[in-house]
Amino acid sequence: MSRLGLAIAVLVACTPALASSLTRTEAEQLASVSAPFAVTREHVTGDIYHYQFDLRAGSTPNARVRVHRVVRELSPWRPRPAPHAVMLLHGDFANFVTNFVPSLGNPASPAPGLAPYLVSRGIDVWGVDRRWTLPSADGDISDLGGMGVHQAIGDTAVALAFARATRTVTDRAPGRIVLGGFSHGAQLTYAYAAADGRHVSAIAALDIYYDIAPEDAELRALACANAAAGREALAQGVTDSSNSFFITAGQLARSAPEEPSPLFPSYTNRGVLLTLAGLTWWFAPYTPLYHLSAPSLDAEGHVTGLRESSEDRVSAWFASAPPHQSMRETADFDEIWCGTSPRPELAKIRVPLFYLGAAGGFGDHGLYSTTRVSSSDVTTLVIHRFGPERVAEDFGHGELLYAEDAPALAWGPLAAWLLAR
Template structure:
């Protein structure tokens, strides 16, 4: 019963946020200790692997041949037009290629670590990452198929303590907002030289949030291993990656949302999986190998985690990017009839809005305004309830649902940190996604990204907060075929406490780190 009530309160955030918006607008271990650190640097000033990255074709399907795998097997699994990258190893096999426009590229890290029988005969180009002279002729090589490289921009920022934050802006399609931002937070021996890591994770943010809001800064005034989950993981030799979805790029002043028509969860899954392939490529270029990656999703990101894993059950092994999944504090499916009924009712309403038509959900804009008002005048009487201050009203309406507490205190999180986080959220996200999240939990509604849930056999770590989704999220993993499932419920915590809490490093990030090191 406690779990039911907690999940119901979590589900009620949809209603709560709508009311607030209406009210507001009606009222007007490192390899080396040597560190060479620099400030944010643009792609033009970057080191050779960066130059190489800008020359490679990121617009085609990317596949990988890892050590002890067969090049021919990957060729057979590839589609015409794919690019296949070959990890260092000794490949003594005859290769037959009968597909159009298939590109094979071998990456050598040392002079003797890559041997491919009849590489030239098989039209396999070799890039020797140890040989600087090899980069001098990049413009004369046919690495790029003629398609846009898709890489718009790249920056590197020193976060201190030997931790760097990279951002890669990548075009995913023809639309103005068909673009994602890929993040990497990693420990370095010196600038642009990541240490050999001991685990990896690709992190997907929740609704109306981005990577920085949840996993990097998350409202903190100082980023360190106590305040930032990605910094903590990187300082413990985890290679941390993440994504900002295209709808994060939509500015507040936007008035025409027709581009959001049909923008559903499948599109975000496309973007997430493509971003993971690019992350695997960059890991290989920076001497981490091409291993498949663990995919973490928080809140709405749980839909992406299960949906992407669902899709990959129908793909050849060599075309898969996911090694394990980590759903965090959301229920993909419900085993409770009352919650199923609520999901169905919610889906009905959102379908009505879509048909109006209303293609955007603007809760983010309302929350941003609400948080800005509180941050700028926390002790002023609230225009919504004069018996409370702005801070008290904000805390009363966000406690339990987001942070455990009440109108006078948050038990585990600094309320002003949560407010600063809220100020920076995304103003809009697609209504189609909002509808599909509810439809997924409704037994009478059909969505396309849950058809093969029972075929998922990947390792699963479920992390839940007791006050929000709690144990309800365990049911979803029980529907899979996985034989490696770990459940970690954090006592007392609510939804946002998992990333903002004073002791989140001990209660949440440490167990996550240990799981990642055991599932690398």
């Protein structure tokens, strides 16, 4: 165990103020940190480093809470103190690294990453991976069926408590921190803040809705149909919502872009990538013209290129996806949108909220959820390039993380808001 890890273990055991804010389960899981746990350190850029902690959280094959921290260092394992902190939750077919530090992904992305950007501006960045990101392609997934939103909320609470304990050691700052998330990570952010929220001082939701507006009845009907399909799959014993399609599409677009695609033989491998990224609404119409990346369209509506994020960045995002994903979590998220089962209610959220949307993603459809919280401190920003008549080509969902102009259009406003917390 590193010197930092040993200090954290001692602190967790000896800090009554922190311990008193934990549930029995959280306290038991944090107490396990006093035994040796896996910790790694790797260089990002300049004096910025990435730490990864694996905390055991049970006896099943993937019962770990994987916590990340990206910091500037004064010396090895000695973070530069920062008064502001945020924990970021990843989206689908991704983990913390591939969404927020993509230069460390496999394959490595040329995208600089939101986490290093925030760190360079004096913000301590944390993250936690959901358990379905942990097993390898041929790994043991016998516990995948239990990986739902309830478990993810509990793991998020443990990760936040661990981050607070660590910051007490390294930054002399034991206070609550901001919780933020991208895509379904933002939906989980809303759910955690509504269900628990004791560890967070504010929340930031990047391009998602939680409550669907009354005028978006068709989107709610889609969520209800998807939830029913997910529950039926689970009843039949299907627990893995595999990411192999995204991985294969990304890998082939990088290695043989002009070859015919084995996924869609009438397309080239590059064509599949462009279609998945630019016409995402064909298979995932979360909004009527939802897309991951802003497409350049010809007269017939075919994607000829990407406007905002390079093909290198997008293909790396797809190719670096974890091989597995939880069908139960997917069904749980759809049920939250459907609104037909018990769920944490947004009215319980009283901390400040920042909603950052992308016009071609969830965009304006995510604004309704911001009106449902009880907080009087709500800030919203939806990034538009064009008017509503060109939403099919506008700033896409993934552009918030991978676009060339993301630092100026998205990360700068987010950093300013975080620094004001």
